[in-house]
Amino acid sequence: MDAVARFAQVCVQESPPLDLGLAAITCAFQSKVTEVQLIARLDELAEGLAAKYRLEMGQDISWLSGAEFSRTLFGAEGFQGDQLEYSSPSNSLLNEMLDRRRGIPITLTILGIEIGRRCGFNFFGIGMPGHFLMGEVGNSRQFFDPFEAGRVVSAQEARELFHAMHGHQHRFEEVFLAPAEPRQILMRVLNNLHAAFVNQGDPENLERVLNLQSVIPGYAKEALGQLAGLLATQGRFTDAAKIHDRLCLEDPTNLQGHERAAQQLRARLN
Structure with a gap:
């Protein structure tokens, strides 16, 4: 099955899995990688992160708060925003992002959602105009910015970020912080x-x-x-x-x- 057909197969699902979707996109542009390899790399990353935390702290990684997990993945583990080559296609392809540990807000958020899911967290994407944040189910007070070392962002800070990017002449809508559909x-x-x-x-x-x-x-x-x-x-x-x-x-x-x-x-x- 070619990558486009596989992507179509993923997208017709009621809630398309983001890891499979991004893997299919990647395979369309990277002929030497396969979906199986890419998903295995995500599994290995999550397992390694969980094992490392268990060894160092003696606890399951799911005991972390969402904020602590975000800062761990996008801080200590070295996944960060690519400030120098933001528009590079590499930042949108899963294998390149995993190799370089660099990405843009949306792909880093997908990484956070998928690694988080494998570690017992329930994150979702927030598609603000011009930026992308990560939210956590059951936590309506704070969001996380994977592009900025996983820092915590309040609703007010998200509003200020929007106005900094688009100007105060544009109205901020609460729907901008709603979960984005896969x-x-x-x-x-x-x-x-x-x-x-x-x-x-x-x-x-x-x-x-x-x-x-x-x-x-x-x-x-x-x-x-x-x-x-x-x-x-x-x-x-x-x-x-x-x-x-x-x-x-x-x-x-x-x-x-x-x-x-x-x-x-x-x-x-x-």
């Missing part, structure tokens, strides 16, 4: 890769991103439209026309428009 998180990872490959002028990898985005329920129409445009700019008119054929099913409200676009693209081959 599909939204995976889509946002792909949006980061999309931006990175556009900036690098890398149409081959941009095509991979759009193919992945096109299989996330609820996002197919926009991704397929962009994919058709990308293929057409490369002179791949037949492939672009086939995408519009798919859009006839995905976007029936614009059936005539997609039929016309497919016809025009095929006419360019004559």
Whole structure:
């Protein structure tokens, strides 16, 4: 099964597992790694962290508070925000992040959620505009910032962070601190890769991103439209026309428009 098909299989689940989703994304761009290898690395990291804490403290790691666990993973264990190459695709790929112990807010949060789950914690992602935080089920008073050494962030500090990034002319909404749905998180990872490959002028990898985005329920129409445009700019008119054929099913409200676009693209081959 190729990476796109596997990603589609993950995304149709009611609550897609973030570790499997990020592993499938990674495998789409890294042909030498497998999902089994990536999941095993997460398991080993969690087991090693738990064993280390048990040896040093004589207790199960789940006795830590969420804040202590966050500071441990994103402090003592060395996983940290990549301040120098923030927009690098490496920060969105699981194997690269594990190798370098560097990432961006969203992928570090996924790491925290998945390592935390393996250690007995119940974390979730918070998709603030322009930033990503980690929350803990049952703890509504504080959040954690994996990009900043796992520090504790209060609701007021999150509000101040938002205004520092976007200005006070923009209103902060409480919904910004609500748990993000797994599909939204995976889509946002792909949006980061999309931006990175556009900036690098890398149409081959941009095509991979759009193919992945096109299989996330609820996002197919926009991704397929962009994919058709990308293929057409490369002179791949037949492939672009086939995408519009798919859009006839995905976007029936614009059936005539997609039929016309497919016809025009095929006419360019004559």
